[in-house]
Amino acid sequence: MGAGILSLLVGLFAGPWGALAAVALAAVAVAALAWRSAARWRARRGALAAPFPEPWRVVLRQWCDHYNRLPDDLRARFEDDLRIFLAEKPITGVGVEVIDELRLLVAASAVTLSLGWPAYDWEQLNEVLLYPDDFDRDYEFGVDDLSGQAHPWGTVILSVPALCQSFRDPDDAYHVGFHEFAHLLDLEQTHFDGIPLGFDDTAARRWVEVREREIPRMLRGESVLDDYGAHDPVEFLAVAVEAFFEAALALRRNHGELYELLATYFQQDPAAWDDARGLTLEPIRARPPRPKGRMARRRPRSRLSS
Ligand SMILES: [Zn+2]
Secondary structure, eight states, X not given: OHHHHHHHHHHHTSHHHHHHHHHHHHHHHHHHHHHHHHHHHHHXXXXXXXXXXXXXXXXXXXXXXXXXXXXXXXHHHHHHHHHHHHHHSOEEESSSOOOHHHHHHHHHHHHHHHTTSTTOOOTTOOEEEEESSOBOTTOOBSOSSBSEEEOXXXXXXXXXXXXXXXXXXXXXXXXXXXXXXXXXXTEETTEEOSSOTTOOHHHHHHHHHHHHHHHHHHHTTOOSSOGGGGSOHHHHHHHHHHHHHHSHHHHHHHSHXXXXXXXXXXXXXXXXXXXXXXXXXXXXXXXXXXXXXXXSSOOOOOSOOO
């Protein structure tokens, strides 16, 4: 059957009429792409037409440490990227009312990562689902197992209490939103491999070398990075991204090469922005002890069990 269709297609495009048909098909494809990008451009222009809502700004100032540390020009870009994200990405509550504040926290999680990449559109993300609590592998709520998941087909699930806690404590290197969206940056076709998408061979080699050096430190408890990331290259990337944005000064001081790789990758320098706002680091900064309690530092897992 497949061979029959193939030979039919080959027959169709053979000879001068076939060449004409191929040109016509290509023209239709180009026109469809142009129409799609024009529609997207119009939608984006619409999303940015009005001034940024002041109540949203109040929410960001109150909740989003990264927004507060940004230089003015980048803060304006953050606001634009946030509105574009919200215009293009569906955020659906499952037993949760998706109020504006929650939508802002979801978008702020993603935009924090992509801020340094103009016109980045999170194409690999189809939808975000918000759950009322943590969940287990059968998607039952109220079980201390998963606080988030990123699926290779483009669905990100976030537990609302874990998301709020992540923003409430901005410097503990735990952030379920950063973590799950970081997994999507690792997305190469339909699998995760622990190498940031877009790294060339040289950068990828360097990433692996740095990772191999960092993992023993994590296992010895001598790292700013959570040891949750020590056993899986995919989780290492997500945990490193969390630390980059939530413990920037400590990461730069104690894991300079990793910080530099991530700063180049994200085209952002959060430690320099923390310097500029007068933050300092204790001379010796160990990871804070894991607080007790249900919401405390449980790590999101990000792949479906097979
Ligand atoms: Zn993960």
